[in-house]
Amino acid sequence: MAEKKIILTGDRPTGPLHLGHYVGSLQQRVALQDSCTQYILIADVQALTDNFDNPQKVHENVLQVALDYLAVGIDPHKSTICIQSAIPQIAELAVFYLNLVTVNRLRRNPTVKAEIQLRGFGESLPAGFLVYPVHQAADITIFKASLVPVGEDQYPMIEQTNEIVRSFNRIYKTDVLVEAEPVKAAIPRLPGIDGKAKMSKSLGNAIFLSDSTDELARKVMAMYTDPDHIHVHDPGKVEGNVVFSYLDLFDSNKDEVTALKEHYQRGGLGDVALKKRLIEILEALINPIRARRAEFAQDPSIVMQILHQGTDRAREVAERTMAQVRTAMHLDY
């Protein structure tokens, strides 16, 4: 039997997870947890790079994210869910990696450049934010992950990681570190309910996995459709119409969706009828997730125990890698 491939994935605990996370990564994790050795990192240290003045928020969302994981079917017996800050070996490794990356190289990282711009750091860019790709390289390599599921905008992070891996192995004459390759998300980015390309908590356009039935209905009813489709009998546009984007993704009856699109384009089909259909479909998807979430939320101490067990397991793996790293670097006194 071939050895299982190792996957590193995870989330920044800055808010509960939403439907975009579900289609973009959570589903994939559930699907891969049998065939791969999967580490799911709750990246609180990384979340602090731009939330360092709000540690309470990061703290609270560790539990929220864990609840979302368990609710969607991530099985802690199959996947190792772990808390980044409780694995100090990652910081230790990141400090060594900082010597192998130039400041200019970090400044040229297109993902970081875009995120610096987005956050408007300007002249007060924290050093921790500039160097977070190095920290991410430590996240990936400490588990010897060869697969990292990421969006295309994150490919520069994998490139940066592999540059570090090659430098390290060459300089320290070792093969302890493993290069990683990106795993493309099965489903492209889910648009926000406002029609923006990306669903995101900070943009306020997200449907959360923890939303109540009422919240879900309210958000779908507020969904962006075709602003020129004013009367039911008007012909409407399907392209850029979020309701149809969602129906394409979530409605299993493709023939009916095709028929609905034709009806909408020639006129006579109202937004409300369409949205009611979508509400039903999303409620069918989210309802069992919501129910499992509520069950786990009844006793957070059990969830924390799951996190502690996963973190202990992950820390052992991290320490094994670090022992090899220290030997390669002649730091074994």
Next chain:
Amino acid sequence: MAEKKIILTGDRPTGPLHLGHYVGSLQQRVALQDSCTQYILIADVQALTDNFDNPQKVHENVLQVALDYLAVGIDPHKSTICIQSAIPQIAELAVFYLNLVTVNRLRRNPTVKAEIQLRGFGESLPAGFLVYPVHQAADITIFKASLVPVGEDQYPMIEQTNEIVRSFNRIYKTDVLVEAEPVKAAIPRLPGIDGKAKMSKSLGNAIFLSDSTDELARKVMAMYTDPDHIHVHDPGKVEGNVVFSYLDLFDSNKDEVTALKEHYQRGGLGDVALKKRLIEILEALINPIRARRAEFAQDPSIVMQILHQGTDRAREVAERTMAQVRTAMHLDY
């Protein structure tokens, strides 16, 4: 009884220690180890920031530096000698500090600016080198040191540390971190044997505590004096004359040194006679150090045991501080 003050000091293990270290810091450490709680950090992680491609050199010099410590009379029962890389809590703390310092602030640090220039990093400045003041702040504060013996050129490092301490305590509403103040070296910088202001291994102008009697004599005989003092009967200059700088420092007979200066200035006193006097004085100083060093060097495993014991003790202290830090940062899950 008032609690003992805590001192953090140490060296980068990039070469054996020399007479400049002895007068600038080692003597002071021996003098302070009774009245203060002293941590002496062998800073191998920091040494790697500009020796990352030569880890073997750093490795070997950990033992050499430890031998020098023991040889000059640092008592491992009084001072805690410890190896930086074996205290991963320092890296962990440094990663959190990186969020509290801007990249621009690091670039403005005059000490780092000077050292970047000195090393000619240019466009390929490693991130680890730029951020090493942050790592140093972690070294100091993880032991809650309030005293740090440094030269004046290192004062910006203490300022940077205290800025981080104040930011941290303010943001995380705590008083776990302690500000540090510099302790000025008792004796100003020792010139190199070539007359340059600073004795340094990399400048090739150092007298090592481990130099043999012959090496010591050879180096003193090559010492820079007065290039215009060609014949014994010529009048000679005392200012900038390294032999007289050393006699001022090491010759306990101040009256005789005054008389020698006068004689030298009016002419009739040769460099060789003066240098022979200095050789005798330095040999009297270094001989017992060399003897103790040779004794310890006979069984390096005992020295390593001393380092392991000190490091274990230091790691416990570091972990206690980190537990407080994690609580303050809401990272106690």
